[in-house]
Amino acid sequence: MVNIDGKQIKLQIWDTAGQESFRSITRSYYRGAAGALLVYDITRRETFNHLTSWLEDARQHSSSNMVIMLIGNKSDLESRRDVKREEGEAFAREHGLIFMETSAKTASNVEEAFINTAKEIYRKIQQGLFDVSNEANGIKIGPQQPASASSGPSSYQRNYEGTSDSSSCC
Template sequence: MVYDITRRSTYNHLSSWLTDTRNLTNPNTVIFLIGNKSDLESTREVTYEEAEEFAKENGLMFLEASAMTGQNVEEAFLETARRIYQNIQEGRLDLNASESGVQHRPSQPGRTSLTNEAPNNKDQCSC
């Protein structure tokens, strides 16, 4: 869930957003609270401490980020992935249960290449 640290009205909606989220998802769904626009400190309307407290009270992961500068954006995704993986390892999420929200598919050979190797064209002349 993302709120704007420069607009208290977005923060004030968090309780209802969280209720909706929990009503529509698996109880073990990882929910991350993100305060966006951390680069706009001078116009902040929501303190870090109050949002952090809301997150703690509701069992949410929390950080502030800036989509503009990219600060903590990757970290939010990585921490979410780590928590999901931890939940799988601890048996709280079952990869075989569709309601877990996690899909596990074995990679298919020849479908995706994660290398940047250029094709070998040694036998072709470009003269």
């Protein structure tokens, strides 16, 4: 849950790690999604090269209003970088995506990526681009809170220390 302008917005996350075996499953998730995070590993060029295919799937199986953020992950591994930041920015610009680099290991920009995506979804709600009365659109408005209400400690407190699973993409 994130608090934007006093409104609670719930984010549901499906992580397929870019694996082809999940491709048919993710297509059904796109149908009800208001937003998607497309993540590639800045240290592995092949994950960046597959973005076009994943983006085509997302766009084909989702609402034209779906917010998509492109994320270059592992920004903490600058010395092993294989995809330049400028390449990610150019891809995002070319395809009308929001762009950010993150590090899941250090949590740098991770929460901001979710919040920025939620803010863009909320902006589209305010513009009337999403029908919030129909939960099939992937949006459920929670109880409203005053804008000054504290959301408490960071909701992103996973410890990624010691994880070195080379089979996942990001």
